[in-house]
Amino acid sequence: MPETPPAIVLVGVNHASASLAVREALSLSAGQLEDLYNRLARTEGVTGAVVLGTCNRIEIYAAVTAHADTAMAQLESLLSVVTTYPVEPLREVSYGAAGLDALRHLYRVAAGLDSQMVGETEILGQVKTAYRQAEERKLLNKPLHRLFQKTFQAAKWARTHTGISDGQVSIGNVAVELAQRIFGDLDPAKTLVIGSGEVGRDVAKAFASRGIRAMAIAGRTAERARILADETGGRIVPFEEWPRTLPHWDIVICATSAQHVLIGKDAVAAAVRRRPARPLFLIDLAVPRDIEAGAGDLPNVYLYNFADLARIANENLHRRQTAVEACRHALDERAVSLWHTIGPGREPPPPASADRRPLPGSIGG
Numbered sequence: 025m026p027e028t029p030p031a032i033v034l035v036g037v038n039h040a041s042a043s044l045a046v047r048e049a050l051s052l053s054a055g056q057l058e059d060l061y062n063r064l065a066r067t068e069g070v071t072g073a074v075v076l077g078t079c080n081r082i083e084i085y086a087a088v089t090a091h092a093d094t095a096m097a098q099l100e101s102l103l104s105v106v107t108t109y110p111v112e113p114l115r116e117v118s119y120g121a122a123g124l125d126a127l128r129h130l131y132r133v134a135a136g137l138d139s140q141m142v143g144e145t146e147i148l149g150q151v152k153t154a155y156r157q158a159e160e161r162k163l164l165n166k167p168l169h170r171l172f173q174k175t176f177q178a179a180k181w182a183r184t185h186t187g188i189s190d191g192q193v194s195i196g197n198v199a200v201e202l203a204q205r206i207f208g209d210l211d212p213a214k215t216l217v218i219g220s221g222e223v224g225r226d227v228a229k230a231f232a233s234r235g236i237r238a239m240a241i242a243g244r245t246a247e248r249a250r251i252l253a254d255e256t257g258g259r260i261v262p263f264e265e266w267p268r269t270l271p272h273w274d275i276v277i278c279a280t281s282a283q284h285v286l287i288g289k290d291a292v293a294a295a296v297r298r299r300p301a302r303p304l305f306l307i308d309l310a311v312p313r314d315i316e317a318g319a320g321d322l323p324n325v326y327l328y329n330f331a332d333l334a335r336i337a338n339e340n341l342h343r344r345q346t347a348v349e350a351c352r353h354a355l356d357e358r359a360v361s362l363w364h365t366i367g368p369g370r371e372p373p374p375p376a377s378a379d380r381r382p383l384p385g386s387i388g389g
Contacts, residue, residue: 031087031089031092031123032122032171033123033126034096035083036081036120037082037114041118044329044331047079047080047082048312050109050114052075052107053283054281057075059106060075061073067098067102069090070086071088072168073086073087074155080330081133085130085171087167092123093120096120100120124360127359128359133151134175135188136148136183137348137351141334142188143337144195145183148183150222151172152176155176170362174358174362182351186347186350195227195309196226196227198333199231199277199307199333202332203231203305203307206326207274207303210231211236213236213275214238214239216241216272216276217239217242217252217258218243218263218266218276219277219280219281219309220245221248221280224243227277227279227307229256239256240261240266241258241260242260242261242262242265242266270287270291273304274304275305276305277307279309281310285314287306287314288316289318292306292325304325306319308329
């Protein structure tokens, strides 16, 4: 008889299941991500794994030979060990799924249906990055490879053939809209983008497209920062020098992978004292946070985070609701079709145990 394919399971934590503080505690540094992949590679019964980490979620997709509940408990334990977050509190905010439910969830995630900013465009690139990282570590086995390739196709189809992203739902565009609400004309605003990764690049390009003339990029990776500055017509501020320039900027966007606060409340207060009557607009798109939360309590300081941008992006969600529902239904059908070709026994597995937290509901379901 042919060998039974491994089951596919998922465990995760996202904006719907856990607070920002918990997500910060579970956010993986580069070293922790490497540690987690090494542990996954050594875990008996795990034949492949992909770790997806964004500002709003940490999820592990794994191909396993063990029972689904056993495998999900293993994955939660590994995440607990790597992040030093206690496993019992972790299980109170985590969710799990197996088989067809895991496939459906990944399809919705990649299409932006499960995002805090519904329909946002950055998530597909982040899923592709997670796929490449697993591939580089030789943890992308045949079932996961097929699942993620089909996921990319489904997400691309959703963006092309449905209206889920109408209005160009991206972090960069929403950040620009928020800045315009505060400043009006952005042309004279001096803007600093700290971080030259995917999110920083999206924001910098969005601001550049709206006519910002005085923009600078500060990134830990000098070459990547230089390329982004060239693409946006901005200049470079060496990463070690940007703190002393803080009073100079009208708009500061932080999107780094630092594991600690970069801009404290005292630093913001000192900057404000040197620019009386001029508002300081701060957008913190990092998890863990780059900017101390208390900075937003200072006079003439406007501090926003990803949740604030999501509320703005979702203001017109009711107008896209029909498209969201249709997209979700179509993606579910595609997930079912894929499951019939890769699922063990070609039948949906039984549901997870009743004591396991279910997947958080997406918009419309």
